[in-house]
Amino acid sequence: MKLLHKFWLLLFLLNGIIINAQSCFNYDNFNVESIGPNALTVTTSTINVTDDLIIEDVRVNVSATHSWIGDMSIRLRSPLGSEIILHNELCEDFGDYGSPTYDDSATASPTDCILPYAGSLIPFQPLTFFDSENSFGDWELVIIDNADGDGGSLLSWTLTLCGEASTLNLNNFDLKENLIVVKEQKNIFNIILSNSVNYQFESCIIKVFDFAGRKIHQDIMNQRNDKNQFIYRLEAEFFSPGVYFVNIVANRTNTITPSGQSSILKLIVE
Structure with missing residues (x-):
């Protein structure tokens, strides 16, 4: 039994090395x-x-x-x-x-x-x-x-x-204060990210994960509205009903904000 435990511990550690390499x-x-x-x-x-x-x-x-x-x-x-x-x-x-x-x-x-x-x-x-x-x-x-x-x-x-x-990081909410979600109609969402003085990006990456952590959608978020805010229309009509996580990651930025800062929000698809 101890040998089996050691085997699984070693496998876990090796997996961790592979994942982070x-x-x-x-x-x-x-x-x-x-x-x-x-x-x-x-x-x-x-x-x-x-x-x-x-x-x-x-x-x-x-x-x-x-x-x-x-x-x-x-x-x-x-x-x-x-x-x-x-x-x-x-x-x-x-x-x-x-x-x-x-x-x-x-x-x-x-x-x-x-x-x-x-x-x-x-x-x-x-x-x-x-x-x-x-x-x-x-x-x-x-x-x-x-x-x-x-x-x-x-x-x-x-x-x-x-x-x-690039993995889902539940501990980084650096951009959350500038993130707005507007439900346009059933299962269609407008995701808006302001480009304030403290957060200036050239573009973002938008990723959608299901509740099990599997990535099911990814795209570049680079369109702006008339207020110079990033906006992305997420059409989720073909998603299965349930809870999803949307991860917004800042791509290359100016010197004020480093790349990789992100925000995570929860969406419920009916």
Whole structure:
């Protein structure tokens, strides 16, 4: 009996470690897209991320060709609209682009122009800019060809996101004082979050959990009403009757309010 108890205790502890450990996921887009050749041609490729992580690390592999890579700038844009530059018009026509992985922990610099690029490279701007954002939504790789005459192709790209799963936190009610719920009609709710001086966000993530703690809905909350308050119309007609928890999490904010602050409210679906 004591041995059995020790087994379950060990299993519980191991589960706790697994649940709280950082997880990394790869997301790919293998659709070939043209780059250029006309000046200011913009090529945009999208990866939709359905996992719900609080980001702690980002890496990006880009596989492309171009006959004059100094024409290109390459940017990564998050679902929130945050954007950094990975490659910024470097190396003229010294060689083809290749397939580098942009990683803040890399030691090789793209300004060395060892082409085609391979292995890990330092991005032009740090990927840590995305830290603490939520992974959920559309990530975009944006390539701009800044001159006429030369062109190439985006062959594929892979986005690696690492972080901890965003979980329901019943102990954090930091935003509750600014949260209003208006019942529009049966099982349709308008959830309103004010954007006061002390709480200034660019967007929020809205998540709905059932009474057992299972997430059944998630979306980005970025629409505003005429009072500059965030508003989200939650249509719960197809939810089973019962008690649900709505979790609102602040995404990237200004320096006054850190990302990750949240509020939880209870809804009753008839």
